[in-house]
Amino acid sequence: MMVSMLGSVVVYGYLAAHAFAATVPIGHSGNLTVAFFSNEQGDSCDINATTHRLALTTRTIPNSYTCFNVADIFSQSNTTGFTNATQHVYNTEEPNGIFWRLESEGNYDSQTNYSRVWYEQYAPGNIQVGENASWVVYFYAFPDCQQLDPAKADADPDLNPWFEDSCQTEPGGQCRTTPYSVKSFAINSAEDYNKGHGGCETWAYQGSSGASSFGQPSRTISFILGGLAIFTTTW
Ligand SMILES: *[C@@H]1O[C@H](CO)[C@@H](O)[C@H](O)[C@H]1NC(C)=O
Ligand SMILES: *[C@@H]1O[C@H](CO)[C@@H](O)[C@H](O)[C@H]1NC(C)=O
């Protein structure tokens, strides 16, 4: 009891310390912002539009992979909060996860095709577009950051590739299109990722024909991640 109360105090203390100044316009703070738009808006991502926009900003660099379901995060009403990392790691600073700020104005719509993705990440004072960023971001076609269709045993990964980015963007961000409505996304520190990849990756296509950076069939990775998720929830 004592311990869990103390835990809450620590979490809320962190939350207060990480609170964003309300005056910083979204996407212009030098932190990571990801935003989703309807495919009906053409090939653009109007980050300044306040209608039909779902946006999450963070300054936290987590110590492990942290997954978000688009439907869950953007349909709740808090505008700031904390999401625990999906992967539990030992001997890490707690809480480990992402403090976020949302600008979605209750716009989430389950019928919308969120195939327009916008993200911005750069190092203020040392902007090097295309070089190592602080975060790696993953975008998926399925909930819970699953790489393959959980309903199909023989799913073709190329039908629903996932995308990864760990390079700095221009200030002003980068707009992309996915061939599906994004159902989930994940954020992690880019440090190990960039080391493992010999540098950062820009919008890396990951399917069976794009899995070179893993050197493994993607299903294996899915299985490992799935296993870890189960492990952490039962722990
Ligand atoms: C996030 O933005 C704040 C305010 O601009 C800045 O102090 C902080 O260093 C940024 N964090 C990162 C990781 O860029
Ligand atoms: C969005 O607004 C910012 C100022 O907050 C401005 O610098 C930027 O150019 C605008 N972007 C677009 C695409 O209009």
Ligand SMILES: *[C@@H]1O[C@H](CO)[C@@H](O)[C@H](O)[C@H]1NC(C)=O
């Ligand atoms: C908002 O945040 C509070 C405190 O973290 C939490 O108890 C509550 O469940 C959140 N509300 C929603 C709708 O998620």
Ligand SMILES: *[C@@H]1O[C@H](CO)[C@@H](O)[C@H](O)[C@H]1NC(C)=O
């Ligand atoms: C995060 O995890 C900690 C430790 O497992 C738990 O006490 C806390 O309630 C979790 N917070 C949220 C927002 O899920």
Ligand SMILES: *[C@@H]1O[C@H](CO)[C@@H](O)[C@H](O)[C@H]1NC(C)=O
């Ligand atoms: C969602 O939009 C993308 C990109 O425009 C398109 O390729 C995909 O077929 C659309 N999905 C559905 C279910 O309409």
Ligand SMILES: *[C@@H]1O[C@H](CO)[C@@H](O)[C@H](O)[C@H]1NC(C)=O
């Ligand atoms: C980017 O990260 C890789 C891997 O850690 C490193 O080898 C490389 O020197 C870094 N690039 C820059 C410009 O710092």
